[in-house]
Amino acid sequence: MGGLMGTEGSPVLAVLPPEVLAALAAGAAGAGVLALVVGAVGGVPGPSGRPSPRRWAPHVSRRVLLGAGAGVLTLVLTRWLVAAAGIGLLVVCWDRLFGAGAEADRGVARLEALATWTESLRDTIAGAIGLEQAIPATAGTSAPVLRPSLNLLVDRLRVREPLAEALVRFAGDVDDPSADVVCAALVLNARLRGPGLRDVLTALAASTREELDVRRRIEAGRRSIRRSVQIVLLIVLGVMGSLAVFNRPYVAPYSTVTGQFALLVVGAVLLVSLLWLRRLARVETHERFLVAPATATARAVAR
Incomplete structure (x- = not known):
């Protein structure tokens, strides 16, 4: 028990640096958001476009495993819990964010x-x-x-x-x-x-x-826009990941409490932008x- 207590009998969490506590809190929040999004993700569309309950569980399981693997890899390389939660969320929801073309x-x-x-x-x-x-x-x-x-x-x-x-x-x-x-x-x-x-x-x-x-002409134009957005997103994530791995001093401010909060705000803005883009790309049909x-x-x- 003594190994788990601080010098004055307080729990070990009480003696952790504020930066570590903030990172843990941000990671817990990201995991909660990831769980909520996974719960809201529908199954594989059936012939009429509706989710198929029988195929929902395998599809979500694969996405969750891929997202968890990407999140763990990001955490190991960058040591940023917010980035790990964001990358995992992006992998899980990739089809939802960029699947309008298939629909x-x-x-x-x-x-x-x-x-x-x-x-x-x-x-x-x-x-x-x-x-x-x-x-x-x-x-x-x-x-x-x-x-x-x-x-x-x-x-x-x-x-x-x-x-x-x-x-x-x-x-x-x-x-x-x-x-x-x-x-x-x-x-x-x-x-x-x-x-x-x-x-x-x-x-x-x-x-x-x-x-x-x-419909074909409209979809051809939208497909090029979606491809451009995917390329820009991958370039931004690739550059940020390369800096976090190969040039740690340059991105060292993101390891602080303020930096993790700023990274969380940037990720939220990026997510809202992708959702807005998906809404704009949705084909409006007659009732x-x-x-x-x-x-x-x-x-x-x-x-």
Whole structure:
């Protein structure tokens, strides 16, 4: 017990230098923020962009291990707890901060698949077959991103579910405003059995192609901006890390209480900037309108 006590019976923490105590406090705060962010991080997006609960734990475990390893390595090289917590947090949240490109690519792929399927459905209907027969005929040749939803639609039709209700549920599976427009036109045709479906599908396919071209041009510009931000961030971290390892006297002020606090403020400003950039890079889409229960929506659209 005597080895753990100070000269006057106080705990050993009481005789530690203020700089060490401040570094420990900053490290504890960083670990707490890291734990909160890890708890808020979602799982791996599923086909519709929603997190998949079954794959959440392995994905987070890998990220946490990588972040912990990067934090420990940073702590060993720099002896700065704030820097170690910040690097660990950055590694854990890298996909969240710079993953908008993958999300946008999934949206573009889904939109292209929807346009292709609409054109295929139009050409199949031209063979003088009904909509109930045209949908199963086009499901097998659809794009992989849309095929699971189409297979569910075909299965619902096989169990004698009404076509209008099955189409509304298909729009919910795709979870895209453009799919709502296409499915609304198909629901109207299924209820009213009027002519002109080919012309409507042609116009919808052309509109979807135009939206696809615009989305691709916008995403190309945003991808270059995200790449530039990543390069600047890596250069800043690399220069700071090199100075901390190879030129300790130059960055010695960061080892003090004031220096650790300044480093914490700089890291917070950098994190806020990255979050703001991600928000600016988010693609704003129209609200879906086929969101009511299937039967009620189908009847409302039919009216």
